Amino acid sequence: MNTYNTTERTTARLVPNDRLNAITSLIGEGAVFEGSFHSKDDLGIKVDGQLIGGIVFENGGAIHIGPTGLVENTTIEADYIFIEGKVKGNVIARKSLEISGSATVLGDIVYDALIDIHPRARLRGKIDYRGDLDSTL
Amino acid sequence: MQEVENTQTTALLTSEELRSKAIAISQQRGQSVAKRRVAKRWVTWFLWSWILPIIGSLTVLMAVASMSLVYYFGPAKVIDSAQNWLIERFGIERPTTKPDNIALEKPQEKSDTIGNKTTPDQNIGISNAQSVTNSASTVILQFDRDIELQNSKAATPNNSSSSRTNNANSVLLPKGTQQ
Numbered sequence: 001m002n003t004y005n006t007t008e009r010t011t012a013r014l015v016p017n018d019r020l021n022a023i024t025s026l027i028g029e030g031a032v033f034e035g036s037f038h039s040k041d042d043l044g045i046k047v048d049g050q051l052i053g054g055i056v057f058e059n060g061g062a063i064h065i066g067p068t069g070l071v072e073n074t075t076i077e078a079d080y081i082f083i084e085g086k087v088k089g090n091v092i093a094r095k096s097l098e099i100s101g102s103a104t105v106l107g108d109i110v111y112d113a114l115i116d117i118h119p120r121a122r123l124r125g126k127i128d129y130r131g132d133l134d135s136t137l
Numbered sequence: 138m139q140e141v142e143n144t145q146t147t148a149l150l151t152s153e154e155l156r157s158k159a160i161a162i163s164q165q166r167g168q169s170v171a172k173r174r175v176a177k178r179w180v181t182w183f184l185w186s187w188i189l190p191i192i193g194s195l196t197v198l199m200a201v202a203s204m205s206l207v208y209y210f211g212p213a214k215v216i217d218s219a220q221n222w223l224i225e226r227f228g229i230e231r232p233t234t235k236p237d238n239i240a241l242e243k244p245q246e247k248s249d250t251i252g253n254k255t256t257p258d259q260n261i262g263i264s265n266a267q268s269v270t271n272s273a274s275t276v277i278l279q280f281d282r283d284i285e286l287q288n289s290k291a292a293t294p295n296n297s298s299s300s301r302t303n304n305a306n307s308v309l310l311p312k313g314t315q316q
Binding site: 021023024026028029046048066067068084100101102120122 | 156159160163166168171174179
């Protein structure tokens with residue numbers, strides 16, 4: 001059962017909807033989780049509550065920080081990362097990174113392929129492109 | 138027994154259904170929060186980027202324009218023009234009679250103790266009564282000055298320096314004093 005209303009998502013997203021729909025773990029709003037979240041499989045996690053610690057997906061993976069979500073003291077790493085909430089720490093996106101207008105990121109950002117920063121997103125930190133600059137031009 | 142039957146008839150959600158429902162609720166909640174936050178950020182940006190600079194610029198412009206008007210035309214003409222504009226725009230009547238009913242000649246009631254809170258005048262003692270009297274005297278002097286300005290202009294239209302001196306003296310004279 002596809003619970004995401006795909007018809008409402010008219011805007012093109014760098015993070016595919018099927019990746020956002022394939023969330024396997026959820027930290028609900030109001031919940032506080034302390035510790036590191038780690039997986040070698042291609043899974044997905046959505047954070048609506050507070051996560052104090054890191055999230056690392058070694059292979060694949062999708063991370064969705066919801067608008068009510070707060071991730072701090074962390075490094076989050078995955079293929080697809082979609083940030084709508086607040087992140088204090090470093091962000092590493094191997095395929096695509098999308099930062100919505102409601103997001104706040106305090107930390108460095110590293111991405112390999114695609115990045116999309118919406119208007120009114122708040123960023124404080126360094127943005128690094130890890131790909132080959134010469135090959136793209 | 139009834140509760141046991143109810144729990145047995147209610148089907149438990151599978152993990153997939155639970156996950157789907159949780160994500161759906163999260164999505165709905167997240168959309169409203171995100172919209173509200175983006176709207177708040179937009180309003181903040183609009184306020185700081187447009188509204189406040191416009192208000193500030195208009196304030197500065199009006200201050201500069203007022204100072205220029207006062208500089209080129211003189212304060213009396215500017216005040217008179219402003220009063221005329223107020224009268225035309227809002228229909229405010231300019232006071233034409235002296236406020237005789239102001240209790241100027243009323244004997245001052247000197248209270249011995251400052252801070253006696255029986256009446257408002259006695260509340261702050263002598264200074265309050267004196268300030269009322271002084272402000273009323275200022276009003277009277279202002280009216281006298283206006284009338285004498287008009288009279289002096291009518292009497293000596295060419296001799297501006299002497300009339301200015303007379304007016305200055307008349308302002309300093311208390312009410313009822315002969316020049």
